[in-house]
Amino acid sequence: MQTNLADFIKGTPEGDEAESILRACVHCGFCTATCPTYQLLGDELDGPRGRIYLIKQVLEGAPAGPGTQLHLDRCLTCRNCETTCPSGVRYGRLADIGRAVVERRVPRTLPDRIKRYVLKEGLSRRALFTPALRLGQALRPLLSPALQDKLPPLRRATPWPTRTHARRMLVLDGCVQPAMAPNINAAAARVLDAVGVQLFAAPRAGCCGALRFHLNDQEGGREHMRRNIDAWWPYVDQVEAIVMTASGCGATVREYGHLLAHDPAYAEKAARISALTRDLSEVLPAFEEELAALVRRRSEPVAYHPPCTLQHGQQIRGKVEGLLRGLGVDVRLCGEAHLCCGSAGTYSLLHPDLALQLRDRKLEQLAQTGTAHTVSANIGCIGHLQSGTEAPVEHWVELVDRLIAG
Structure with missing residues (x-):
């Protein structure tokens, strides 16, 4: 893709990086096939290729408006498109650069600014988030169904080991x-x-x-x-x-x-x-033999939801399933396991309409595995999926812990 960056970003570290990413894109459109928002909305501008064009225009000096901002906001940053892309386009980094430029140019509405401020201050600070969550859990029966849906069930802390090791x-x-x-x-x-x-x-x-x-x-x-x-x-x-x-x-x-x-x-x-x-x-697959010797109970079949941040962000696949199978667990992946569940950090709070569609779609496919128990590897996915089902959703290491504790 040919580029002609505007003077405000040309020659800067962000500009050089964005230009390198843009030039790698060959317009093939393979990415649209694995983009969750494109599948839901069917709009080219709500797919990676369309968003790349929007970012390119902004970096070349074209004006940005609320529409540009909305299409970039709707991106889950699941990075499924990076896994799909045959040219190795680092879309996630390009989205970060483009969003930062648009954020400086397009004023947000006051309600949107307040919501984002509360999220970034309240969620990122443990001293604020923990008491707020506990208060919400205590008052859960008095809250609206929409708020109840956002509150995870109360889970108690459990003991840490006290032994020391080299x-x-x-x-x-x-x-x-x-x-x-x-x-x-x-x-x-x-x-x-x-x-x-x-x-x-x-x-x-x-x-x-x-x-x-x-x-x-x-x-x-x-x-x-x-x-x-x-x-x-x-x-x-x-x-x-x-x-x-x-x-x-x-x-x-x-x-x-x-x-x-x-x-x-x-x-x-x-x-x-x-x-x-x-x-x-x-880390744990290196200890598979030792763990297998410690297993004291059998596990029911489980469905595994691989988070986007693991399979696309870190390009780690197969390790959780491999370890659990080595410990005797019947692990099943659902259809469209590569697609996002809709959690995506604060996405489920900022775009609940799209997030809930993706959640319910994921839960339906997890149910089709024939299991009544789901494990995952990210707290955001676990909380988001659990909000839509009575079936247990937990971290896979909690299952391993129970297997070896008996």
């Missing part, structure tokens, strides 16, 4: 997962403890930065990234890996090195942090 790994607690599903990291710690690895969290680490970054507060997102780097840095020489139990966080932390590449104070540290980062599904 082998150590860090884990990110994140912002919403400790309140929504505190058992996930505890289960991961117990499973790793069983095979001789100590898992611990750095006290000052928090939100990975994805929430603010994808709400177009990109500098605010980078500030969260710097805080995490500062929190982890004293431990980097003492641990084998920084383990992610939420694939959404993992997809972002793996990009710290790229997103902070032009920060002279943090570029080198960010690259080191990204290199240390591993999804839990990359």
Whole structure:
């Protein structure tokens, strides 16, 4: 694709990156076949190719309006198009660059600004989110059905192991997962403890930065990234890996090195942090034999929903299913397993009409696997899917924890 970038962005790091991405696109349109919003809306501008054209026009100096902003906002950033693209177009990064430019040029309505401010401040700060969630759960019967649908059931914290081991790994607690599903990291710690690895969290680490970054507060997102780097840095020489139990966080932390590449104070540290980062599904398969010997109970068949941030964002496929099958679990993938469930960070709150269509479609296909139990690898997907079904939805490591605990 030929480009002629406008002076305001030409020659900048963002401009050079965007130009490289745009020039890789060959207009083939394969991406539209795997774009969830294009499948729902049937509008070229609500598919990757159409959005690429919109971003190209804006970067070349064309005016942007509310329509441009809406089409970019509707993108889930699931990055399924990147998996599909035969030319390797890095659409996710192009969308970040284009959205930032449009955000500066197109004023949002006051209600939209308020909603986005509340989301980025309330969700990214654990000290605000946890008490607000607990209050909502306590008052759940008094709330409207729409609000009840957004509230996850109360899940209690469970004990962490107390043993120490020579082998150590860090884990990110994140912002919403400790309140929504505190058992996930505890289960991961117990499973790793069983095979001789100590898992611990750095006290000052928090939100990975994805929430603010994808709400177009990109500098605010980078500030969260710097805080995490500062929190982890004293431990980097003492641990084998920084383990992610939420694939959404993992997809972002793996990009710290790229997103902070032009920060002279943090570029080198960010690259080191990204290199240390591993999804839990990359860590546990190395212990499959030890875990298989520890299994004390059989599992019913389960359906596995692979999050977009794992299979497209991090290009990790097959590891969860492979490990669970190695532990004797009958794991089933649903039809259209490559498609997004509609959670996508704050997307389900900002675009509930589209998000609920995608959720219900996903739940219907999960039900067709013939199982009554779903596991996934990202807290956003787990909460979003659970809001539409009475059947249990949990993190896959919680299942492994139960199998070896008996």
